[in-house]
Structures are given as structure tokens and as C-alpha cells.
Amino acid sequence: MGSSGVNFSALRIKKGPTTQCVCLVDALGNRTMRSCLSSVVKIQWLVMRYGIYNLEVIHAVIQMAKEEGVFVSLDLASFEMVRNIRGPLxxxxxxxxxxxxxxxxxxxxxxxxxxxxxxxxxxLAKCGREMVRVPAIREAKTTDAIGAGDLFAGGFLYGLVKGLSLEECC
Known part of the structure; x- marks a missing residue:
């Protein structure tokens, strides 16, 4: 790659297990990536969102995650998903x-x-015996709330990973 002009000056090498990824490129320049996460790399969180319309699949995936000791975040924010599984919910x-x-x-x-x-x-959030009710910071005039729930979920999960209190996560 160096002979093709790829600059490696910013490359840093760290000791420890890593994933492997192969980039396949056809004659027209179309590409696809094939990753191998191998058994040496263990995920800690599984985030399930939006594409989970089949309850049997949800149960199976959550069961596998539990068996592996992986935390699961299940986001029920999609009104289509909730509508489709309203009865069981x-x-x-x-x-x-x-x-x-x-x-x-x-x-x-x-x-x-x-x-x-x-x-x-x-x-509203609960962990064990602790329950918090966190009000909105202030009322804001919004023109578009698209993605607000996604940002909330991402911020909450970030707080959990960083060890913040339940109230701070909210």
C-alpha cells in the first residue's frame, strides 16, 4: 500500500486482540466489507432498534446475549413496531x-x-430500587424532533458505559 502512495505516518499500533476486515472491490469500483469479529473480541452491549418486528427473533437474540453475558438495549421507540406487537406488549x-x-x-x-x-x-428511569424522574431542562420551540429519541438513547447508553448515575444518564 505504501508503494501506492498510502501514508501510514498517523498509524498507531496497540497490543491486544483486534477484528479483521476484508474490503472486496470489483472492476467497477463497487465495494463490500466482510468483517470477522472472532472469538477474541467480546462485545459488551447489543443495541436492538427499529428492525426488530419479529418477537421470536427478539426473544432468541436476547436469550443468546444473556447466555454470553452481554447487556441488551431494546428500543421500543418505533411506533410501527409497537403497533405491530401491541397485543403482546x-x-x-x-x-x-x-x-x-x-x-x-x-x-x-x-x-x-x-x-x-x-x-x-x-x-422516568429505574435501576434496582432507585427510580428517578428527570424533568426536561426547559421547554424549547422545536421545528423538527426527528432523531431526538435516538440522541436521547445514545446519550443514556453513553452515560451507562461511562458509569454515570441514573439521573445523569437521563
């Missing part, structure tokens, strides 16, 4: 009119961290 919650606190309590029985984000209003 309502059975899980036992009551169509369950309050947010009841829903949070139920979720917390099945996971280490349970979070219910209420858009621009507030956030």
Missing part, C-alpha cells in the same frame, strides 16, 4: 391503561435498567 403490561410508573415497574422486573422517555416532557 399489552399482555406484558397486564393493563391497557397502566400508568407510566406501573409500566416502568413492570419493565424493571425484566431488565437491569428501564427507561421511559416522554418526549420533551420528562424521563
Amino acid at each position: 399489552l399482555k406484558l403490561l397486564d393493563d391497557e391503561n397502566a400508568s407510566l410508573e406501573v409500566a416502568l415497574e413492570f419493565l424493571a422486573k425484566h431488565c437491569q435498567w428501564a427507561v421511559v422517555a416522554l418526549g420533551y416532557n420528562r424521563c
Whole structure:
């Protein structure tokens, strides 16, 4: 690669296991990547979002993650997903009119961290016996809220990984 003009001056080598990736390029310049995460690299988190419409697949993936000791983040923010599995979700919650606190309590029985984000209003979160209610910082005039939930989820998970308190994660 150096003979082709690739500059390696900023390359840093660290000791330890890494993944491997092969980039396949055809004659037209189209490319695809094939990664091998091998058994020496162990993930700590599995983030499941939006493309999870099949309850059997969700159960199987979560079971595998549990067997491997991997934390799972399951985002139910997609209204299409919730609509498609509304019946089973309502059975899980036992009551169509369950309050947010009841829903949070139920979720917390099945996971280490349970979070219910209420858009621009507030956030409820529970971990073990600790429950927090975090109000919005301030009311803001928004022109577009696309991605706000994604940013919240990313920020919350970042806080967990960094060891922040439940309230700080919210």
C-alpha cells in the first residue's frame, strides 16, 4: 500500500486482540466489507432498534446475549413496531391503561435498567430500587424532533458505559 502512495505516518499500533476486515472491490469500483469479529473480541452491549418486528427473533437474540453475558438495549421507540406487537406488549403490561410508573415497574422486573422517555416532557428511569424522574431542562420551540429519541438513547447508553448515575444518564 505504501508503494501506492498510502501514508501510514498517523498509524498507531496497540497490543491486544483486534477484528479483521476484508474490503472486496470489483472492476467497477463497487465495494463490500466482510468483517470477522472472532472469538477474541467480546462485545459488551447489543443495541436492538427499529428492525426488530419479529418477537421470536427478539426473544432468541436476547436469550443468546444473556447466555454470553452481554447487556441488551431494546428500543421500543418505533411506533410501527409497537403497533405491530401491541397485543403482546399489552399482555406484558397486564393493563391497557397502566400508568407510566406501573409500566416502568413492570419493565424493571425484566431488565437491569428501564427507561421511559416522554418526549420533551420528562424521563422516568429505574435501576434496582432507585427510580428517578428527570424533568426536561426547559421547554424549547422545536421545528423538527426527528432523531431526538435516538440522541436521547445514545446519550443514556453513553452515560451507562461511562458509569454515570441514573439521573445523569437521563
